[in-house]
Amino acid sequence: MAERIIMPKQGLQMTEGTIIKWMFGEGDRVVAGEPLFEMETDKLTIVIDSPSSGTLLKIIKENGETVPITELIAIIGEPNEDVAELLAETDTTESQGTPATPSAEIKPDVTALPDEPTQSGRVFISPRAKTLAGELGIDYTAIAGSAPDGMIIERDIIAAKSIKSSVKSVTGESGQLHDIVPMKGMRKIIAERMKLSLSVNAQAVHRVSVRMGEIVGLREALDKKVGYNDLVAYATVKALQEFKAINAEQTDEGIIHKRYVNLGIAVAMEDGLIVPVVKNAHLLSLLELSAEIKRLAEKAREGKLTVDESTGGSFTISNLGMYGLEEFVAIINPPESGILAVGAIEDTPVVINGVIEIHPVMKLTLSYDHRVIDGAPAALFLTRIKKFLEQPYLM
Numbered sequence: 001m002a003e004r005i006i007m008p009k010q011g012l013q014m015t016e017g018t019i020i021k022w023m024f025g026e027g028d029r030v031v032a033g034e035p036l037f038e039m040e041t042d043k044l045t046i047v048i049d050s051p052s053s054g055t056l057l058k059i060i061k062e063n064g065e066t067v068p069i070t071e072l073i074a075i076i077g078e079p080n081e082d083v084a085e086l087l088a089e090t091d092t093t094e095s096q097g098t099p100a101t102p103s104a105e106i107k108p109d110v111t112a113l114p115d116e117p118t119q120s121g122r123v124f125i126s127p128r129a130k131t132l133a134g135e136l137g138i139d140y141t142a143i144a145g146s147a148p149d150g151m152i153i154e155r156d157i158i159a160a161k162s163i164k165s166s167v168k169s170v171t172g173e174s175g176q177l178h179d180i181v182p183m184k185g186m187r188k189i190i191a192e193r194m195k196l197s198l199s200v201n202a203q204a205v206h207r208v209s210v211r212m213g214e215i216v217g218l219r220e221a222l223d224k225k226v227g228y229n230d231l232v233a234y235a236t237v238k239a240l241q242e243f244k245a246i247n248a249e250q251t252d253e254g255i256i257h258k259r260y261v262n263l264g265i266a267v268a269m270e271d272g273l274i275v276p277v278v279k280n281a282h283l284l285s286l287l288e289l290s291a292e293i294k295r296l297a298e299k300a301r302e303g304k305l306t307v308d309e310s311t312g313g314s315f316t317i318s319n320l321g322m323y324g325l326e327e328f329v330a331i332i333n334p335p336e337s338g339i340l341a342v343g344a345i346e347d348t349p350v351v352i353n354g355v356i357e358i359h360p361v362m363k364l365t366l367s368y369d370h371r372v373i374d375g376a377p378a379a380l381f382l383t384r385i386k387k388f389l390e391q392p393y394l395m
Contacts, residue, residue, distance in 0.1 A: 001081075009069045019063055023037060023038070065158065129157050136157065215390075230286065245373060325343055338366060347361075
């Protein structure tokens with residue numbers, strides 16, 4: 001019996017995924033537990049194994065398509081097995097936006113569908129297909145729809161103009177060459193989540209300057225086995241253990257103050273940002289924390305993070321100091337309530353006991369959700385990190 005293959009949910013906040021590559025073509029034999037396709041979410045790229053053995057009878061969603069979770073993407077079954085009912089169900093869902101039984105007659109909802117006059121009358125097209133046609137610059141009035149009554153659905157648009165690259169070059173009206181980068185996959189989901197974060201969270205900001213002379217000396221004493229970001233992360237973990245109100249999350253039941261620290265470390269990627277999570281960071285020594293941060297960052301760059309390694313964070317650190325930024329404001333990573341932005345270490349004039357001295361100084365910026373965290377605890381937390389870094393023996 002044919003089996004439906006759906007877009008799997010990888011993580012609590014995942015709503016859609018992009019199919020990067022099918023490992024097999026239609027008609028190929030697949031084996032349960034072996035790689036079936038590669039997909040991308042806002043957090044990671046992951047290979048999904050086949051849930052069953054059989055023949056890949058139909059690929060419904062092609063490479064490059066972004067698909068909502070639980071939507072049908074392929075069918076596995078026995079050779080020459082009839083899958084018409086499953087395909088009819090897919091067409092109904094795409095054209096009308098609601099599930100339907102295989103035996104239901106598919107009729108376009110004329111009142112809900114845009115139409116254009118043509119020589120033969122009216123053209124029926126699903127809203128999703130019309131949106132995609134607009135994005136790809138396709139004249140859908142010249143396309144023959146594959147759904148009942150000639151309705152044009154999303155796959156008809158994709159068939160009319162296959163997207164062979166995530167970046168395509170086109171010539172503008174001025175004759176100048178420019179690039180269009182489609183908002184899809186990781187880039188699209190990051191954009192949606194960051195916009196949602198700013199619109200929902202009451203984001204407030206505190207800043208401090210930290211004299212890093214003692215930390216520079218400590219790092220030298222450790223033969224540079226740890227980086228400055230590792231030391232900031234260790235100080236942050238220690239401070240979070242003291243200020244549990246910062247290590248918090250708002251839920252329907254109330255505000256959760258977490259007794260553990262799952263520390264997110266933002267890693268810049270070519271096409272976006274990914275946040276590996278060091279689980280139970282409060283149980284690690286400085287060297288152990290440093291090693292785990294390096295391991296996860298490497299896996300992130302190679303696209304090999306697991307779902308568990310990229311979810312469940314309770315607080316995040318974002319360091320752009322290596323790019324020369326003195327300071328910046330980071331956007332909170334939901335459902336967390338705080339994020340620490342780390343700037344570059346710069347030699348800076350500092351007045352100490354009435355005397356101007358030159359010290360290596362780093363600026364830290366804490367963004368926090370004021371719905372969950374009050375200003376005073378946020379200030380105390382940030383100054384505690386400052387004290388740890390200026391007097392590292394306290395850690």
